[in-house]
Amino acid sequence: MTQNLASLPPCPREFNQETFETQLLKVIAAIKRNIPRIGDRQPMWGTPDLKWQYCQEWNWVSGFWPGQLWLAHKVTSEQVFKNAARLQNNYMKNTLALRMAHDHDLGFVFSLSCVADYKLTGNTKAREMALTAADSLLGRFRRGGKYFVAWNEDMEVTPGNVTGRVIIDSLQNMALMFWASEETGNPVYRECAIGHADTLSKTVVREDYTVYHTFNFDPFTQQPIGGENFQGYADESCWSRGMAWALHGYAQIYEYSKEDRHLNIAKNIARVVCHHLEHDPVPVWDYRLPENETPYRDSSAGSCSAAGLFLIAKHCDNPDEAAHFRKWGQYLLGGLIERCDLSDNPNAWGLLDEGASFVHRGRNRNMLPYGDYYYVEALMRACGYQKFFW
Ligand code: GLY
Numbered sequence: 230m231t232q233n234l235a236s237l238p239p240c241p242r243e244f245n246q247e248t249f250e251t252q253l254l255k256v257i258a259a260i261k262r263n264i265p266r267i268g269d270r271q272p273m274w275g276t277p278d279l280k281w282q283y284c285q286e287w288n289w290v291s292g293f294w295p296g297q298l299w300l301a302h303k304v305t306s307e308q309v310f311k312n313a314a315r316l317q318n319n320y321m322k323n324t325l326a327l328r329m330a331h332d333h334d335l336g337f338v339f340s341l342s343c344v345a346d347y348k349l350t351g352n353t354k355a356r357e358m359a360l361t362a363a364d365s366l367l368g369r370f371r372r373g374g375k376y377f378v379a380w381n382e383d384m385e386v387t388p389g390n391v392t393g394r395v396i397i398d399s400l401q402n403m404a405l406m407f408w409a410s411e412e413t414g415n416p417v418y419r420e421c422a423i424g425h426a427d428t429l430s431k432t433v434v435r436e437d438y439t440v441y442h443t444f445n446f447d448p449f450t451q452q453p454i455g456g457e458n459f460q461g462y463a464d465e466s467c468w469s470r471g472m473a474w475a476l477h478g479y480a481q482i483y484e485y486s487k488e489d490r491h492l493n494i495a496k497n498i499a500r501v502v503c504h505h506l507e508h509d510p511v512p513v514w515d516y517r518l519p520e521n522e523t524p525y526r527d528s529s530a531g532s533c534s535a536a537g538l539f540l541i542a543k544h545c546d547n548p549d550e551a552a553h554f555r556k557w558g559q560y561l562l563g564g565l566i567e568r569c570d571l572s573d574n575p576n577a578w579g580l581l582d583e584g585a586s587f588v589h590r591g592r593n594r595n596m597l598p599y600g601d602y603y604y605v606e607a608l609m610r611a612c613g614y615q616k617f618f619w
């Protein structure tokens with residue numbers, strides 16, 4: 230038994246494989262039902278009547294609906310999903326033109342829209358758009374500190390320092406960099422992505438494998454200053470979606486870097502997450518929430534963590550260890566199916582209830598397009614799919 234296997238707790242409950250196969254089909258039917266409702270818009274967060282509020286120009290979440298459509302196309306090969314996903318290309322074109330608004334989330338947006346289109350259909354225009362986005366993202370790399378700057382001044386969460394700030398979510402954006410290196414033969418994108426992941430592992434990731442949401446560097450000297458936690462409960466708490474970004478993020482980085490240190494970080498973060506979910510598979514929005522606070526759930530942390538656990542399992546050499554991570558992925562996913570799934574509700578325009586996008590801003594129980602996207606990804610991973618758009 231490896232050290233990581235020993236430290237991952239026993240999985241509290243097992244699910245039958247058929248559960249996930251049946252559920253994937255139901256979810257794909259729900260996505261199809263929602264195509265005419267959503268049209269060429271980009272869901273931002275759910276409203277209490279289970280419809281959507283939509284993105285205006287540039288929004289980090291705009292890629293998650295096309296991402297679901299491309300996943301559904303991958304599973305079914307049905308043209309209806311491809312056509313609906315292509316309805317989003319105009320928004321993506323406008324996003325590219327809005328260069329001054331670009332931030333580090335270009336990877337979320339373009340991996341799940343244009344890279345997906347190119348990988349599935351060979352669309353060369355989509356490839357060009359994704360490479361343009363990759364170049365814009367590369368421009369945010371700070372060579373002194375070896376990190377990608379996260380935000381711009383106008384973000385709703387903007388704290389004082391934006392020019393020397395990283396956030397944990399950014400690991401998900403690095404796949405666009407790795408892809409750009411593969412496509413162009415230019416190693417710089419890849420080198421910067423690995424540099425960024427290593428910088429975060431020494432700053433945003435704490436010694437106990439919990440994470441800050443964000444970390445500040447002095448923008449002039451590039452020296453590390455310290456961590457903060459905007460979307461979690463408090464600076465030293467443990468925001469569950471941040472943990473999910475990190476868990477899935479380092480597994481994803483490993484998929485490209487093949488550096489053991491990245492997989493080990495993912496496994497250690499997964500161990501912490503699993504310990505917090507032993508009694509309830511749907512994460513509370515912050516794993517260190519004081520008992521007197523309302524324990525809102527965050528299904529998006531659950532779906533992203535589940536997808537990440539399957540991704541870790543894919544890369545475990547030891548079959549027992551792989552099976553153990555897989556069982557945990559199934560346990561989290563099973564919890565979401567039983568507790569949060571909306572695919573049987575004909576009035577729901579999304580897939581999962583109980584997402585907590587930003588509890589301090591009162592957004593504590595919504596459908597979320599990223600929760601939905603990772604739910605589909607996790608279901609597909611549970612059903613044996615290995616290749617995604619990241
Ligand atoms: N990327 C921002 C969030 O996770 O809400």
